[in-house]
Amino acid sequence: MSDAAAKPPVAGETPVSSIDLRHEFDAVEIAPVLEQLDRELIGLKPVKTRIREIASLLLVERIRQKMQLATTFPTLHMSFTGNPGTGKTTVAMRMAGILHKLGFVRRGHVISVTRDDLVGQYIGHTAPKTKEILKKAMGGVLFIDEAYYLYRPENERDYGQESIEILLQIMESQREDLVVILAGYGDRMEKFFQSNPGFRSRIAHHIDFPDYNDDELLFIAEQMLRDQNYSFSAQAREAFIRYIAARRTQPLFSNARSIRNALDRIRLRQANRLVSNLDRVVTSQDLMSIESSDVLASRVFSGGADRPRTSTGTP
Numbered sequence: 001m002s003d004a005a006a007k008p009p010v011a012g013e014t015p016v017s018s019i020d021l022r023h024e025f026d027a028v029e030i031a032p033v034l035e036q037l038d039r040e041l042i043g044l045k046p047v048k049t050r051i052r053e054i055a056s057l058l059l060v061e062r063i064r065q066k067m068q069l070a071t072t073f074p075t076l077h078m079s080f081t082g083n084p085g086t087g088k089t090t091v092a093m094r095m096a097g098i099l100h101k102l103g104f105v106r107r108g109h110v111i112s113v114t115r116d117d118l119v120g121q122y123i124g125h126t127a128p129k130t131k132e133i134l135k136k137a138m139g140g141v142l143f144i145d146e147a148y149y150l151y152r153p154e155n156e157r158d159y160g161q162e163s164i165e166i167l168l169q170i171m172e173s174q175r176e177d178l179v180v181i182l183a184g185y186g187d188r189m190e191k192f193f194q195s196n197p198g199f200r201s202r203i204a205h206h207i208d209f210p211d212y213n214d215d216e217l218l219f220i221a222e223q224m225l226r227d228q229n230y231s232f233s234a235q236a237r238e239a240f241i242r243y244i245a246a247r248r249t250q251p252l253f254s255n256a257r258s259i260r261n262a263l264d265r266i267r268l269r270q271a272n273r274l275v276s277n278l279d280r281v282v283t284s285q286d287l288m289s290i291e292s293s294d295v296l297a298s299r300v301f302s303g304g305a306d307r308p309r310t311s312t313g314t315p
Contacts, residue, residue, distance in 0.1 A: 015068035024063060028101045030055055037094045041087045042223070042256075043216040050207050051091065051098070058102045075204040076104060076179045077171055079193075081186035082209025085255030088183045089143065091207075095181070096141040105179060106139035113142065115149040118163045126159040130166045138177055147182035148192035168198045175202075212255050217244050221259050225290065230267065235292035246300045262298070270294045 025031070034052060041048065061074055076099065080088040093110050100108025113133055120126040134142065144150070150167075152158040171180050182189065182199065186208060193200040212220065218241060225231055232240060243262065247253060270290055274282060 016066055019063050019066060021063075025059060028059065028062070028103075030059070030098050030101050033094055033097045033101065037091070040090055040094075042220050043212055044087060044209065047087070047091060047207055047209055050205070051095065054095075054205060055098050055102070058099070058104055062102055073176050074104075075175060075202065077175070077203050078179070078181045078205040078207065079189060079203045080181055080183040080207050080209060081189050083185065083211055083255060085257030085259075086209035086211065087256070088209055089145070091209075092141060092143045092181050092183070096179075099141070099179060105141065106177065109137075109140040111137040111140065111142050112145065114145050115160065118144070118167075119150065119158075119160050121159075123159070126162045127166060130163045134166070134170055134174075134178070138174070141179045141181060143181045143183065146184045146188075148184050148188040151192055151195055153195070164196060164199075168202065171202045214241070214244050214248070217248075217255070217259055220256050221263060224260060224263055228267075230270075230288050230290055232290050232295075233292065236290045236295050239292045239295035243295055243298060243300055250300070265298070266290055266294045269297050 034055065037048060037051065058074070078095070080091065082088060089112060092112070096105065096108050096110045099105045111133060117133055118126070118130045120129050150160040150164055152160055167180065170178065180202075182192075182203070184192075193203075218237075221240060221244075222232065222237075244259075247258060247262065252258075267290075273291070273294060274286065
């Protein structure tokens with residue numbers, strides 16, 4: 001769909017008296033985006049439900065505009081709260097696609113930033129940095145991860161407040177050309193909104209991303225392995241179930257992100273196991289199979305942190 005075709009009708013166009021809802025839904029082609037979201041994210045039913053609700057609201061708003069029933073442009077800025085690795089960035093990308101197909105952003109791209117991309121270290125640096133990011137994001141979605149770090153009241157020489165003031169102004173004045181999504185831990189985002197009520201008043205949709213349970217994490221792991229032509233042996237699968245239970249009790253656990261990192265280390269150990277005996281012929285099954293020893297070599301099973309091998313330790 002072209003940018004021109006994606007733009008919703010404007011006042012002055014001849015209104016229509018009735019619209020075939022199925023035809024309108026199929027015409028904007030959001031079904032594939034919603035299906036992709038279902039494939040990409042395991043679980044997260046409340047999140048998926050909310051995204052579908054927002055998509056439905058915007059489809060109806062588009063129809064209302066065609067019938068000249070709409071009076072104001074809907075506020076679309078959002079807040080995504082939850083722990084790391086729960087799919088916030090992925091949902092932001094799919095949300096941008098939905099907004100574009102429904103005609104509520106011109107381009108549908110996502111610019112993902114943190115405090116360092118917006119706030120300068122010296123006087124006069126913050127405004128240009130923030131404005132440059134906003135320029136890149138116009139026509140799409142600006143995703144600000146760990147948004148609460150923009151506000152540091154304990155530091156008198158911090159320039160985050162300058163960036164916040166610019167963002168608040170643009171979120172209001174350019175809300176028909178930019179959607180801002182703030183993301184981070186729920187408790188910290190709540191404190192951030194309390195300290196910066198201007199953000200709360202501009203956020204229309206607050207979506208909480210729950211942690212994955214053990215079964216969902218196992219499903220995610222097996223899906224990741226399948227995508228890379230690997231699979232657990234029966235014993236390795238049982239070992240990884242134990243790994244999940246142990247790893248999620250440790251600090252810095254990041255849901256699907258931690259699972260991906262764990263699988264990367266498991267593949268390293270599998271490769272080392274295979275190459276340690278060069279006087280053999282390997283089969284495709286050998287190359288694809290993750291064995292229990294590849295999993296059980298993790299430090300997690302001895303109470304340590306799961307991290308890459310060092311010169312003085314074991315993986």
